[in-house]
Amino acid sequence: MDVVSALKKLKDNGYKHTDKREDMLTLFSEEKRYLSAKEVLENLQDEYPGLSFDTIYRNLSLFEELEILEVTELNGEKRFRFSCETNHHHHHLICLQCGKTKHIDVCPMEDITLKASDFNVTGHKFEVYGYCSACQ
Amino acid sequence: MDVVSALKKLKDNGYKHTDKREDMLTLFSEEKRYLSAKEVLENLQDEYPGLSFDTIYRNLSLFEELEILEVTELNGEKRFRFSCETNHHHHHLICLQCGKTKHIDVCPMEDITLKASDFNVTGHKFEVYGYCSACQ
DNA sequence: ACATTAAATCGTAATCATTCTTAATAAAAA
DNA sequence: TTTTTATTAAGAATGATTACGATTTAATGT
Incomplete structure (x- = not known):
């Protein structure tokens, strides 16, 4: 974007x-x-x-x-x-101090939806928090 | 608990x-x-x-x-x-209607921390949202 | 059991992020 | 340029959460 x-x-x-x-x-x-x-x-x-x-x-x-x-x-x-320019589904590392982000390419959702057959999955959130190199 | x-x-x-x-x-x-x-x-x-x-x-x-x-x-x-009785690290499916939960045993964090070497990871959130069988 | 002390509670006001309302303003279309 | 419609300002309203002073209650020692 x-x-x-x-x-x-x-x-x-x-x-x-x-x-x-x-x-x-x-x-x-x-x-x-x-x-x-x-x-x-x-x-x-x-x-x-x-x-x-x-x-x-x-x-x-x-x-x-x-x-x-x-x-x-x-x-x-x-x-x-x-919004990230890439269409590729991904998640973020988020710096708790400055809000800076980095991509995480693995997505933990692949298997989950199938395994949760009696649960109608409509969304998910995978975020990893911490401090970026500048804020450490 | x-x-x-x-x-x-x-x-x-x-x-x-x-x-x-x-x-x-x-x-x-x-x-x-x-x-x-x-x-x-x-x-x-x-x-x-x-x-x-x-x-x-x-x-x-x-x-x-x-x-x-x-x-x-x-x-x-x-x-x-x-709090869940199990000490075993896990995440949840969460029903958006009633708040009911189910365990998710896979944890997406295993590799991430290593790969993010210049990022000091202090926590994460992996939650899957949807509707439980009763609320569908 | 009773008095003492510190924690817990009530009632309410304050705070913080967010949304709503109404009137005024500005951008696009005719 | 006029009209139409979206956008904005200003401040009030909302909803969740926290803070405060006064009162009550639970635990402890006598």
Whole structure:
């Protein structure tokens, strides 16, 4: 995912182009890591003094819906990151300090779904937490 | 984990025995599934009319600290369940409707830690969501 | 059993993340 | 440029969780 194709996706789905949306997308493209709504707000507040939380949250949800961003939940707080460019199903190592991520290519789901025949599996979460080299 | 050994654990760590704590533990031992703080409150309110959220939360945290309960987070809400009796490391299938769980014996963590040599891994989460046979 | 002490509880207010509402504003279409 | 419709600001509302001061209760020693 990159800013240009994200903007195209917005347009293709009938949503308008705004400076705030573009700047939010640019932020995510520069910081390839999980950011909280608050972090996003703080990053854009210099440029847009009266920027409201509502705008941030509304756009984050929209981006999630359009699969521009992916979301995870940590300590009762949602965090968003740019969707990974690869179509290849994968999971992440997530730095608890800065939100930086690394790919994990193995997926533990292969066998599970079959074994759980009397359980209708609709989703899963595999995340590994710790500290990246910069934050150790 | 069972009520008797949970009560013993409380005592051994210098915490007092109260009717409310025992009833909370009994509830978890009867419902072997994830419960929210609200569900716990509602279950005990008949017996204790003036029961406060503070009491529920304080005790849930205490139980978590003593590893009497284990916790997960779903849709911005903490949910607690009796710790599994087995010492064997494992994960869960979790019913999104009723919170019922089933064991998953495979653990995807075996290789990961080694491969992530420049990443200090401190924890992980592997949960599979869906609907149990009763809730489908 | 009774008094003492420290922990537990109540009732309520505060907090934090998130969502909602209404009126004003700005982008796209005609 | 006007109209239409989406987007935004500002702040109130919500829902889960935590914090606080005053009161009550469980454990301990006498």
